[in-house]
Amino acid sequence: MNEHEQTSEPILQGEALRKVYPDGEVEALRGVSIEVAPGESVAVVGPSGCGKTTLLHLLGGLDEPTSGKVFHRGRLLSEIDRDQYRAREIGFVFQSFHLLPTLSALENVQVPMFETDWPPRERAERAASLIEQVGMAHRRNHIPSRLSVGERQRIAIARALANEPSVLLADEPTGNLDSRKQAEILELLEGFRQSRGLTLLIVTHSAEVAAAADRIVRMRDGLVEAE
Amino acid sequence: MRFTTLILRNLFRRRARTLLTAAGLAVAIAAVLDLVGVAWNFDRAFTSLYQGKGIDIIVARAGVANQLSSALDQKLGERLGRIPGVKAVAASMVDVVGFEQANIAGALINGWESGSLLFRGTHVLEGRMFHPGERNVAMLGRVLALNLGKKVGDEIDVAGEPFQVVAIHESDSLFESGGLIVPLASLQYLMGREGQVTGFVIQAEPSDPKSVSGLQRRIEEEIPGVAATQARDQIARDMQLRLAKLMAWATTALAVLLGSVGVLNTMLMTVFERTGEIGVLRALGWKRRRVMTMILGESLCLGLLGTILGMILAVVGMRLILLEPTARGFIEPNIPAPVLGMGLLVGFALSILGGVYPAIRAAALDPSEALRHE
Numbered sequence: 001m002n003e004h005e006q007t008s009e010p011i012l013q014g015e016a017l018r019k020v021y022p023d024g025e026v027e028a029l030r031g032v033s034i035e036v037a038p039g040e041s042v043a044v045v046g047p048s049g050c051g052k053t054t055l056l057h058l059l060g061g062l063d064e065p066t067s068g069k070v071f072h073r074g075r076l077l078s079e080i081d082r083d084q085y086r087a088r089e090i091g092f093v094f095q096s097f098h099l100l101p102t103l104s105a106l107e108n109v110q111v112p113m114f115e116t117d118w119p120p121r122e123r124a125e126r127a128a129s130l131i132e133q134v135g136m137a138h139r140r141n142h143i144p145s146r147l148s149v150g151e152r153q154r155i156a157i158a159r160a161l162a163n164e165p166s167v168l169l170a171d172e173p174t175g176n177l178d179s180r181k182q183a184e185i186l187e188l189l190e191g192f193r194q195s196r197g198l199t200l201l202i203v204t205h206s207a208e209v210a211a212a213a214d215r216i217v218r219m220r221d222g223l224v225e226a227e
Numbered sequence: 228m229r230f231t232t233l234i235l236r237n238l239f240r241r242r243a244r245t246l247l248t249a250a251g252l253a254v255a256i257a258a259v260l261d262l263v264g265v266a267w268n269f270d271r272a273f274t275s276l277y278q279g280k281g282i283d284i285i286v287a288r289a290g291v292a293n294q295l296s297s298a299l300d301q302k303l304g305e306r307l308g309r310i311p312g313v314k315a316v317a318a319s320m321v322d323v324v325g326f327e328q329a330n331i332a333g334a335l336i337n338g339w340e341s342g343s344l345l346f347r348g349t350h351v352l353e354g355r356m357f358h359p360g361e362r363n364v365a366m367l368g369r370v371l372a373l374n375l376g377k378k379v380g381d382e383i384d385v386a387g388e389p390f391q392v393v394a395i396h397e398s399d400s401l402f403e404s405g406g407l408i409v410p411l412a413s414l415q416y417l418m419g420r421e422g423q424v425t426g427f428v429i430q431a432e433p434s435d436p437k438s439v440s441g442l443q444r445r446i447e448e449e450i451p452g453v454a455a456t457q458a459r460d461q462i463a464r465d466m467q468l469r470l471a472k473l474m475a476w477a478t479t480a481l482a483v484l485l486g487s488v489g490v491l492n493t494m495l496m497t498v499f500e501r502t503g504e505i506g507v508l509r510a511l512g513w514k515r516r517r518v519m520t521m522i523l524g525e526s527l528c529l530g531l532l533g534t535i536l537g538m539i540l541a542v543v544g545m546r547l548i549l550l551e552p553t554a555r556g557f558i559e560p561n562i563p564a565p566v567l568g569m570g571l572l573v574g575f576a577l578s579i580l581g582g583v584y585p586a587i588r589a590a591a592l593d594p595s596e597a598l599r600h601e
Contacts, residue, residue, distance in 0.1 A: 057598075062509075062510055063595035083513070084512070086511065092507075094507070098503070100236075100504065102236040107228045112512055112513075114513065120229050
């Protein structure tokens with residue numbers, strides 16, 4: 001664990017999480033409990049369809065559990081503004097990057113900042129600083145289609161950090177990258193964790209990515225199999 | 228980056244679709260602007276025709292839908308002049324004549340007596356007024372003179388009779404500027420209606436609405452078979468003007484409906500295509516309200532683009548209408564500012580109508596489910 005680690009209270013906690021999708025046929029989670037300490041990096045691994053992404057969505061406030069509770073810094077998520085929670089406390093990184101195709105790298109990083117009070121100039125300055133931190137200053141004015149997949153993921157990471165979140169949730173962040181790019185992205189994420197005291201929760205199939213985390217949570221059939 | 232930048236970039240992501248939708252809107256807006264513009268100018272021309280001359284009452288044969296088909300004995304003018312409350316009376320004959328050589332299908336021809344109160348608001352630009360007893364002389368309206376290519380001293384053929392142009396005049400009303408004025412006796416002879424007029428105009432004394440209403444009743448009581456109409460009601464009752472207005476408003480309603488459906492279709496397709504992207508925006512913390520504002524903003528920009536194109540098209544359309552001989556002298560070639568303002572409002576209305584449902588739909592998307600669309 002890093003220097004920012006605190007052991008008193010988990011920053012993120014899922015309690016007996018159960019998720020049944022509206023069609024009633026798929027029970028994605030069947031009572032998952034998880035605790036993540038501040039500054040910790042946790043890898044969630046398991047076969048496809050075991051409920052990893054669903055867990056990530058519930059912890060990130062993208063979806064509500066059918067039953068069970070999610071807490072952030074001890075506060076029940078269902079009792080707070082989930083949009084505000086996602087905007088201020090959570091940064092999402094996706095496997096397919098999901099950058100807006102018509103916006104430049106610099107503009108993409110500013111997209112989450114619309115929910116803040118920062119004026120346009122400050123948004124641009126902050127975005128430029130983040131792009132520099134991910135080593136993409138020379139490509140800041142390029143649209144995503146002009147960037148390599150590794151470069152796109154760097155921009156997506158800068159975007160996830162735009163509003164200075166406390167937790168970064170990454171869904172297969174290196175799934176589309178070769179081993180060299182994967183190592184670069186992991187190094188980048190680890191660097192941000194160290195420098196910003198970020199908490200990292202990474203869903204992955206990759207043994208290398210999982211091995212780089214402080215802790216590994218193994219899932220199978222909607223349940224935590226082992227930690 | 229400003230929020231509007233994002234909206235504009237989204238709008239032009241699919242340029243062809245955006246431009247085609249805007250073109251559809253432009254046609255609808257142009258139709259509205261041209262038709263309402265024509266009706267508006269008609270109304271204004273009618274209003275200035277009577278009000279600019281201080282005319283309070285128009286007397287015509289009872290039961291006729293159009294003043295052109297009215298026929299009254301010219302001698303009724305003396306009886307009308309004796310009715311208490313009447314300050315001045317003027318006999319008038321009005322008809323429509325064509326000038327085939329100049330490709331003008333119809334121009335208003337007014338038969339007035341020399342010195343008539345009807346000459347108020349008529350400004351002689353060149354030449355002179357005709358004198359009492361003078362025959363076969365004509366005062367051409369400025370627009371008609373331009374269309375005919377005639378000047379003072381020239382001769383024109385009116386319904387087979389030669390008339391000498393003695394003046395070019397300008398009037399507050401386009402109907403008069405686009406037509407001609409001849410002595411009443413000449414027009415009566417020309418139309419084979421000696422001793423007849425199509426109506427009388429009356430200036431009341433004093434001109435207050437109550438006394439005018441009273442005078443209107445007295446005229447109809449004392450002279451059976453005539454209809455006395457207040458000038459402002461004459462404008463409201465004119466069948467052609469009412470039809471023009473009705474058509475204009477019907478077209479507006481249709482344009483708003485069709486335009487809204489066009490915007491609705493485009494914006495719904497946009498939302499369907501960008502479901503995953505909307506999920507990402509929600510994941511990044513965007514509130515439902517911001518997603519809704521973005522889609523409505525795109526819809527409004529689309530509407531604005533269509534409206535601007537529509538305004539340009541309307542001006543071009545108006546010029547094209549004026550190539551039609553029938554329209555010359557009857558239609559002013561401009562679209563009044565209030566009508567352009569109304570066009571903007573129509574554009575705004577159809578953008579909102581077409582954009583609100585897709586915006587609500589986009590805002591209602593569940594972020595987790597929307598992300599699974601990618």
